[in-house]
Amino acid sequence: MVKASDSSESQSTESGAREGEGEGYYEVELVQPYGLRFAKGRDGGTYIDAIAPGGSADSTGLFTVGDKVVATSAVFGDEIWPAAEYGRTMYTIRQRIGPLLMKMQKRYGKLDDTSELSEKEIIRAERNSGVISNRVREIQMQNYLRKKEQKESREKDLREGLQLYRNTKYEEALNKFESVLGSKPGPDEASVASYNVACCYSKLNQVQAGLSALEDALLAGFEDFKRIRTDPDLANLRTSEGFEPLLKRFDESFINENAINAIKSLFGFNKK
Numbered sequence: 001m002v003k004a005s006d007s008s009e010s011q012s013t014e015s016g017a018r019e020g021e022g023e024g025y026y027e028v029e030l031v032q033p034y035g036l037r038f039a040k041g042r043d044g045g046t047y048i049d050a051i052a053p054g055g056s057a058d059s060t061g062l063f064t065v066g067d068k069v070v071a072t073s074a075v076f077g078d079e080i081w082p083a084a085e086y087g088r089t090m091y092t093i094r095q096r097i098g099p100l101l102m103k104m105q106k107r108y109g110k111l112d113d114t115s116e117l118s119e120k121e122i123i124r125a126e127r128n129s130g131v132i133s134n135r136v137r138e139i140q141m142q143n144y145l146r147k148k149e150q151k152e153s154r155e156k157d158l159r160e161g162l163q164l165y166r167n168t169k170y171e172e173a174l175n176k177f178e179s180v181l182g183s184k185p186g187p188d189e190a191s192v193a194s195y196n197v198a199c200c201y202s203k204l205n206q207v208q209a210g211l212s213a214l215e216d217a218l219l220a221g222f223e224d225f226k227r228i229r230t231d232p233d234l235a236n237l238r239t240s241e242g243f244e245p246l247l248k249r250f251d252e253s254f255i256n257e258n259a260i261n262a263i264k265s266l267f268g269f270n271k272k
Helices: 056-060 086-095 119-129 135-166 170-181 187-203 207-219 225-230 232-238 243-250 252-266
Strands: 002-005 025-030 036-040 046-051 068-073 080-082 100-105
Touching (some): 036 086, 068 086, 225 232
């Protein structure tokens, strides 16, 4: 089901959207896989960073990169929760049981002010106008300072998250680790933060959310498979039927062993 709100009169559309009061907002009910990637805005809010082709969100035709999450379904039931800071919103989305209702603010492709200004766009505009100024250097400096600020913020959130985790405050630690993931981390930072998120969910016995975070870590390049298989912090995830199949998708040693066994079988090396 898809519900949308606009300033026009209520009417039914082919996509299942419903329009009504509240120009600039829409409501959508999604099922997994949602097919959305989120980013943390400078205001601490949650914004759409990317839309995966073929996902539940893409099929609605309503989402645009830059749209802001205003409210979501609660973890259980039909209650709607206003979107809090980024980490808590992601916590709710990951743990949601059943279809996810999202209330969104349209931004028509306009990114939050955390987005870097494009040097190429500035150069193109200045060339078209016939005026070349120091604007590009200013943009480069702004982008550099913004990246530096984001990196320092991620490092701070990671340190605080680890301290909270050691103090068994797993939900608060989750908020910090998710904040790292929402602030455009590099692959190494993303893999570590996602792994820590998986550990938190394992401790909270939220197995499906934990496996989702572990998959994110593996996709970001986390490759310590021995640790994954022995880390006591992931004990609850290892009890899931989905744990081993997930690791086998990424563990090259397992893939190579299977290939060797297949070759041996083909040439009869395993026959007695």
